[in-house]
Amino acid sequence: MLNADRLPPERTGPEPLRERIAAELLAARARTAALTDCVDERELTAQHSPLMSPLVWDLAHIGNQEELWLLRNVGGRDPMHPEIDPLYDAFEHPRAARPTLPLLPPAEARAYAHEVRGRVLDLLAASPLEGVPLLDEGFAFGMIAQHEQQHDETMLITHQLRPGPAALSAPPPPAADLGRLPAEVLVPGGPFTMGTDTEPWSLDNERPAHEVSLPAFRLDTAPVSNAAYQEFIADGGYDNPHWWTPEGWEHRRRASLQAPLFWQREGGRWLRRRFGVTEPVPGDEPVLHVCWYEADAYARWAGRRLPTEAEWEKAARHDPATGRSRRYPWGDAEPTADRANLGQRHLQPAPAGSYPAGESPYGARQLIGDVWEWTASDFLPYPGFRAWPYKEYSDVFFGPEYKVLRGGSFAVAPVACRGTFRNWDYPIRRQIFSGFRTAVSVDET
Template sequence: MTDPSGRGAAGSPETFRERALAALSAARERTASLTSCVDDHELTAQHSPLMSPLVWDLAHVGNQEEQWLLRAVGGQEALRPEIDGLYDAFEHPRAERPSLPLLPPGEARRYAAEVRGRVLGLLEETSFDGSRFTATGFVFGMVAQHEQQHDETMLITHQLRRGPAVLTAPDPARPPVHGGPAEVLVPGGPFVMGTSDEPWALDNERPAHLVEVAPFFLDTAPVTNAAFLAFMEDGGYHEPRWWRPEGFAHLRERGVEAPSYWRREGGQWLRRRFGRTEPVPPDEPVLHVNWYEADAYARWAGRRLPTEAEWEKAARHDPATGRSRRYPWGDEDPAEERANLGQRHLRPAPAGSFPAGRSPLGVGQLIGDVWEWTSSDFLPYPGFVAFPYREYSEVFFGHGYKVLRGGSFAVDPVACRGTFRNWDLPVRRQIFSGFRTARSALPERAGRVGRADGAPGGGAG
């Protein structure tokens, strides 16, 4: 695959250099905006044991940039070798990080800025040839994606923090009236899942491989707040038959009766969103629900969550040509009229938005708005090879994590594509997660279709 943006396999060194510079600069600008809007006390406080203090993320992205670019690529001496352990995500769980001797905010900023200044010089000198590590700018792209992923993490922390609003963004435009079908049939047959030629794709997206998927029906939009509220009003949170036993036990233990940040007041459901309280908008995709809640809703609705392979086929397969595209709309990079990405808005867009971003079959909002839970466990593709380190993907493979797809309004385009795989524990609700539902077109195969990972099928059965 080739494309003029430099995201395909072809491209000149200057193209890759320009793309790397743009991606690194955009990530740092966002990091600065998320850490400059609160005072030092807010930066060093832990707003939830689920998340790091913001100041930890600030120095961590600088430390990772130093290790992978200045040391691994540039062969330079370590600037601050004594802090490597403090900012090792595997060495210290998030709940313990406030007790560490972290760099104070001013020092963390100076450290990250010094690293970036040296990286910009290194970028000018890099030839972008030789190993896969540097060819096409992969390692620079990996570092930019890593920082953007931490920016999303910091945005989650902003949602968790108590106090007045400090972030602002315009609301998405209201979509035109969407009179299309609620679901579409995705034809059965093989399609190419994953990628082998997207230069900045991460190891768990590789390699491309052929997957057979049975025909299935898929929602054309994510499940909305209004639809989820119907489940709640029908006693959905109190009816164990809709729930996996461990999921029902978890919600009983935690007293969960609604999505995170919702509360009922005076006969109306309200939600807290980045320091503001507002009525729950009925036509937005439901947000901050965990895998068990998504699975229970699907069962209540007589449907199921799509498998990861089904989701990717709906998002990438072009029935007219038989090829897998980079995005639902084609191979072109995301644009504002196609998807809600990059923290351009601080909320999902209403269901039916971005008609220019729909797939050939008419499935909308597959990219952006909300991460979508699938029924699949996070497992390697056939032929997977860890690159450049095991800790990015391989150590998480197994039946403990569920796959999410499609990105959210909080995800930057550099870290979101049709092949991108996210994963989390099925109890997690602080993430910007929602879902859509599916149903099998062949009832005798329900719960077993399209599994690229070979695991037992999910579904409503």
């Protein structure tokens, strides 16, 4: 599988930065190719779920956004194929309608993306990487690398939803020596710095840095496991409205939820379907493919709650010894294979409690990688937020309709995952690689 380790985005001269940008762009394209070359043309053009686009749409959309932002906006070039722009505008056509569009066939989509990339690498070689906001520290190039990796995660979701035999494979995560981990960690009350003003490729919703003061709370050391979630199911958690919000209970009834997506009960045991393979549900892995309503119901059943977004970030970034906020739970160094499960290196989460080298100062593990973690918070702007470089990335999504997820998953590339990175989705979404951990308030009086 792909190497998830990357050079750190240090403030160095233009040549190391150029090398890092090229490496990120090439790594993203290698992953895109791996996700699209493993299936035939029929599979590329099919819509495997109304929740997702055909894989061939994502392939050409990646090229189109790269052309729009880098060749046109940065390079001042004329459009290569202006007639296709509306086809690959994500706001123009909902996913369910995209198969009806006159999309580029697979060979043409690949050729278009390849031609764009060649021109972009030429542009990169000649760009000063400073002087204008889009070019400062290579931001526009970093934004496009993140965009492609985000669509690679989307395409991996499509692979999970795709019927038929497996098209992808990867080794399992390494065995974990978990020892005797405490069930929870204490995060004392007090202020910390949330968000960032210094991460060069951070996106607008991660900014600006601002001080937040929180009461003390306890947080699960690791994400909730499949075994723990099975206890909730066995105790009738899906059948008792007491544990659900009114909206959550209505959705549970309407959608007939009885277990996480892709689970089925057979012969007294739980099985799951994972990338075309049916297998027993491993009890030690973090639970995956649950919606916000399910996560919230479990937390209530357990006598706890979901952490707020600010609580999650403090537990992941704040260093009580120095008072500063780190880039990652372990420090400022980039993710490595012993710190976090990222980059599609594996096609499943590692056992809950893995990666001691990635532990936060408070002792929490797997805050980066493995599963996206639902939080209690709505997706809202930070104080002083400024939409940049376009409103449609974040601004149009702010509001109570969306819940925030944090931390990334095994499907997320390191370039698109950091302690400040914010993801969001509807509380009914389950096809995403989502899990959760729980928290409880602490009375310090």
